[in-house]
Amino acid sequence: MIHPSTDTGSLGDLTTPCLLLDLQRMRRNIERLAQHLAGLNGTLRPHVKTSKCIEVTREILAGGHVNGITVSTLQEAEYFFAHGCSDILYAVGIVPAKLAAVADLTRRGCDIKIVLDSLEIAAAVAADAAQRQVTHRVMIELDSDGHRSGVRFDDDSLLDIARIIADSPHCDLVGVMTHAGESYHCRDAQSLLALAHQERDTSIAAAERIRAAGFPCPVVSIGSTPTALAIDNLDGVTEVRAGVYVFFDLVMAGIGVCDQSEIALSVLVSVSGYQKDRNRVITDGGWMALSRDRGTQSQAVDYGYGAVLDNECRAIEDLVVSGASQEHGMISRRDSTAPLPYQQLPLGGLLRILPNHACATAAQFDEFVVVDDNNHVIDRWSRTRGW
Amino acid sequence: MIHPSTDTGSLGDLTTPCLLLDLQRMRRNIERLAQHLAGLNGTLRPHVKTSKCIEVTREILAGGHVNGITVSTLQEAEYFFAHGCSDILYAVGIVPAKLAAVADLTRRGCDIKIVLDSLEIAAAVAADAAQRQVTHRVMIELDSDGHRSGVRFDDDSLLDIARIIADSPHCDLVGVMTHAGESYHCRDAQSLLALAHQERDTSIAAAERIRAAGFPCPVVSIGSTPTALAIDNLDGVTEVRAGVYVFFDLVMAGIGVCDQSEIALSVLVSVSGYQKDRNRVITDGGWMALSRDRGTQSQAVDYGYGAVLDNECRAIEDLVVSGASQEHGMISRRDSTAPLPYQQLPLGGLLRILPNHACATAAQFDEFVVVDDNNHVIDRWSRTRGW
Numbered sequence: 053m054i055h056p057s058t059d060t061g062s063l064g065d066l067t068t069p070c071l072l073l074d075l076q077r078m079r080r081n082i083e084r085l086a087q088h089l090a091g092l093n094g095t096l097r098p099h100v101k102t103s104k105c106i107e108v109t110r111e112i113l114a115g116g117h118v119n120g121i122t123v124s125t126l127q128e129a130e131y132f133f134a135h136g137c138s139d140i141l142y143a144v145g146i147v148p149a150k151l152a153a154v155a156d157l158t159r160r161g162c163d164i165k166i167v168l169d170s171l172e173i174a175a176a177v178a179a180d181a182a183q184r185q186v187t188h189r190v191m192i193e194l195d196s197d198g199h200r201s202g203v204r205f206d207d208d209s210l211l212d213i214a215r216i217i218a219d220s221p222h223c224d225l226v227g228v229m230t231h232a233g234e235s236y237h238c239r240d241a242q243s244l245l246a247l248a249h250q251e252r253d254t255s256i257a258a259a260e261r262i263r264a265a266g267f268p269c270p271v272v273s274i275g276s277t278p279t280a281l282a283i284d285n286l287d288g289v290t291e292v293r294a295g296v297y298v299f300f301d302l303v304m305a306g307i308g309v310c311d312q313s314e315i316a317l318s319v320l321v322s323v324s325g326y327q328k329d330r331n332r333v334i335t336d337g338g339w340m341a342l343s344r345d346r347g348t349q350s351q352a353v354d355y356g357y358g359a360v361l362d363n364e365c366r367a368i369e370d371l372v373v374s375g376a377s378q379e380h381g382m383i384s385r386r387d388s389t390a391p392l393p394y395q396q397l398p399l400g401g402l403l404r405i406l407p408n409h410a411c412a413t414a415a416q417f418d419e420f421v422v423v424d425d426n427n428h429v430i431d432r433w434s435r436t437r438g439w
Numbered sequence: 440m441i442h443p444s445t446d447t448g449s450l451g452d453l454t455t456p457c458l459l460l461d462l463q464r465m466r467r468n469i470e471r472l473a474q475h476l477a478g479l480n481g482t483l484r485p486h487v488k489t490s491k492c493i494e495v496t497r498e499i500l501a502g503g504h505v506n507g508i509t510v511s512t513l514q515e516a517e518y519f520f521a522h523g524c525s526d527i528l529y530a531v532g533i534v535p536a537k538l539a540a541v542a543d544l545t546r547r548g549c550d551i552k553i554v555l556d557s558l559e560i561a562a563a564v565a566a567d568a569a570q571r572q573v574t575h576r577v578m579i580e581l582d583s584d585g586h587r588s589g590v591r592f593d594d595d596s597l598l599d600i601a602r603i604i605a606d607s608p609h610c611d612l613v614g615v616m617t618h619a620g621e622s623y624h625c626r627d628a629q630s631l632l633a634l635a636h637q638e639r640d641t642s643i644a645a646a647e648r649i650r651a652a653g654f655p656c657p658v659v660s661i662g663s664t665p666t667a668l669a670i671d672n673l674d675g676v677t678e679v680r681a682g683v684y685v686f687f688d689l690v691m692a693g694i695g696v697c698d699q700s701e702i703a704l705s706v707l708v709s710v711s712g713y714q715k716d717r718n719r720v721i722t723d724g725g726w727m728a729l730s731r732d733r734g735t736q737s738q739a740v741d742y743g744y745g746a747v748l749d750n751e752c753r754a755i756e757d758l759v760v761s762g763a764s765q766e767h768g769m770i771s772r773r774d775s776t777a778p779l780p781y782q783q784l785p786l787g788g789l790l791r792i793l794p795n796h797a798c799a800t801a802a803q804f805d806e807f808v809v810v811d812d813n814n815h816v817i818d819r820w821s822r823t824r825g826w
Contacts, residue, residue, distance in 0.1 A: 067513075067826055068536070101765055124727075124766045126454075144766045145711035147455070147723060148787045169712050172786045200767055201712045201721045233764065324532035325556050325588045334588045336534060340511075341826075344731035344799055377620065378488055378798055379511045379531045380587055399559045400535045411765055412731055415803075418825055438805055439454055439728075 061429045063363055063402055068322040069341035073420040077316035078298055085297050086115040094286040095119045099295030102411045106135040107433040119291045126153045131436040133162045141165045145201055148176040155186040165226050169193040169203045174216040181222030189224045190217045196254045199233035205258035211265045218267040227271025228258045235278035238307055248279035256288040278309050299410040306351035318404035323397050333397050337381040337405055345412035358405035368396050373405055448816045450750055450789055455709040456728035460807040464703035465685055472684050473502040481673040482506045486682030489798045493522040494820040506678045513540045518823040520549045528552045532588055535563040542573040552613050556580040556590045561603040568609030576611045577604045583641040586620035592645035598652050605654040614658025615645045622665035625694055635666035643675040665696050686797040693738035705791035710784050720784050724768040724792055732799035745792035755783055760792055
């Protein structure tokens with residue numbers, strides 16, 4: 053933002069594009085998962101990579117039943133540790149070159165846990181801990197759904213990895229963790245529940261194999277926003293991780309885990325021009341603001357770079373951001389050639405764009421402009437970034 | 440970056456992911472366009488949205504034949520003006536709410552030019568200038584290829600817009616400008632040259648219409664990286680704009696305007712894991728580092744989220760980043776099921792990823808790590824961002 057403005061005011065005082073956070077929607081989303089997990093005697097370890105913001109994280113922590121946080125970078129770990137969060141799971145497979153930074157956090161009192169999924173990295177972590185005379189706290193990453201990384205619960209190497217860590221006097225084997233990322237490809241409640249069961253059951257099975265072999269495995273950590281909201285029994289699970297649920301987005305709505313009216317983030321943009329012969333409207337919200345994420349492209353309804361709302365958050369017919377260059381957004385109809393409702397899209401007027409993927413869109417901004425139910429600006433919360 | 444490191448050193452000292460800028464490649468790219476334009480008696484107005492970095496821009500300015508700069512946000516205008524660039528074209532259609540910031544720059548001595556393409560915005564700009572008692576310097580944006588925004592050279596409204604600006608005692612009609620963004624869809628030299636001619640000829644025709652009607656139109660500004668490199672005669676054109684040519688990227692290589700060996704940007708990543716049963720390798724370079732840009736998806740060769748090189752910039756067979764989550768990159772073969780060359784992809788080892796789109800990937804980082812021909816780190820240059 054170029055022009056400093058007061059912390060309160062109307063949307064019209066903002067420099068577009070900017071990132072709006074609807075506080076009440078966010079609080080309802082936080083409450084929804086908290087209630088769901090409370091009903092299952094579950095504990096949450098929120099993934100703060102979505103917000104990268106201490107104020108958002110404090111809103112989650114205020115709800116209770118929280119076990120610490122999950123981060124995706126060591127930079128996030130540093131930021132949240134500096135803001136008082138000391139129980140941190142760094143949930144991206146560790147590479148040995150980052151162990152110096154991990155050790156540094158540990159020595160300063162941060163209870164940081166790292167994840168790995170191979171014998172080679174386990175051996176490197178054990179050797180590093182011995183050399184530095186520091187305790188590395190380790191979780192074994194499980195592959196519960198073929199999504200990305202991790203070792204399978206029934207893989208021979210699982211117990212060998214556990215042995216390397218458990219046998220190291222300088223490492224703690226904290227437990228197992230998995231992320232059912234394939235849940236983003238589910239399209240109905242039945243398949244989501246099945247995947248949530250698979251995520252849970254394979255993790256418990258891995259933990260039981262490790263314990264049966266005589267190694268400790270106190271923590272069983274699972275989660276993704278769709279499976280966290282779908283799971284119906286958490287016996288044997290010690291914590292659930294989820295991130296995007298605080299904001300939700302069009303991808304989550306497409307999966308069916310939220311309604312568009314629950315999406316707490318939007319990008320405020322200004323109409324800068326018309327191309328009436330092509331039946332489209334130009335805005336100042338291009339991919340630099342919306343991100344290049346096209347997560348709804350593979351869903352039943354493709355919203356392009358985002359769904360178009362008026363400045364009070366009411367959907368405008370079937371309008372979407374059909375194209376984007378760096379600082380230009382192109383608005384068209386999604387499924388019709390009828391003329392655009394230009395009277396609802398005045399030149400210089402404000403629109404709100406719902407994001408495909410909250411994590412990606414939020415990352416394009418350095419701050420959230422926090423608004424209340426009356427679309428009054430009530431605060432600005434900064435985000436961290438980098439590695 | 441968490442760990443402060445010295446300004447010189449080897450790639451192994453860097454925290455991954457980070458953004459590498461090959462200084463010699465960049466200088467060769469800058470020299471190539473400078474030579475090309477010099478041969479046509481052309482003048483360059485570089486688009487600095489690609490780098491958002493004063494050091495990169497100074498390298499361009501040092502080549503001479505430069506007419507000032509082009510920016511895509513008022514934040515860029517502020518940043519570059521603070522660093523001594525005072526001749527600035529803000530090349531995104533102005534919205535009235537931003538005229539206060541424009542006027543503020545003008546009053547501080549910045550020669551900032553704004554663009555517009557409608558009667559309504561022209562009238563708003565004229566009214567704003569009169570009210571603020573400041574001179575708004577205006578260029579009319581032309582649509583030369585149906586790409587995005589602008590008024591067509593033969594549209595009735597062109598002269599009406601020119602009249603509003605020319606008749607306003609508080610506005611200067613600086614000229615016309617266009618961006619042949621459709622050049623990104625060209626696939627051969629012949630179609631590129633044809634589009635470059637179209638971009639030039641429609642702009643000159645628009646300028647001649649404006650002059651014939653008795654209004655001033657001193658500047659004819661055209662450009663995109665592909666058309667700037669293709670154009671063979673600039674008679675009647677006063678300046679050429681281009682941005683991504685300083686770095687190039689896989690999309691530009693796919694169009695045929697550069698070779699992969701000329702791409703000056705890459706993302707340095709670390710190998711964090713294997714999924715040998717799926718024949719893929721996991722790195723710490725996900726979409727947060729690479730961006731979500733999939734610009735090569737519609738080209739003859741789809742590189743996923745980027746092409747994979749070793750840490751000395753040699754391509755590793757046909758490896759690409761086939762998938763990406765926030766902080767994980769998945770490396771696979773592009774067009775074969777042969778086993779990956781794991782010995783070239785050691786756990787913890789470094790790889791370099793060539794970006795689809797330099798502007799989008801660079802925007803994910805706050806600095807360039809500048810390397811020399813020997814892959815020695817010689818400097819760090821910061822970028823600006825935001826609006």
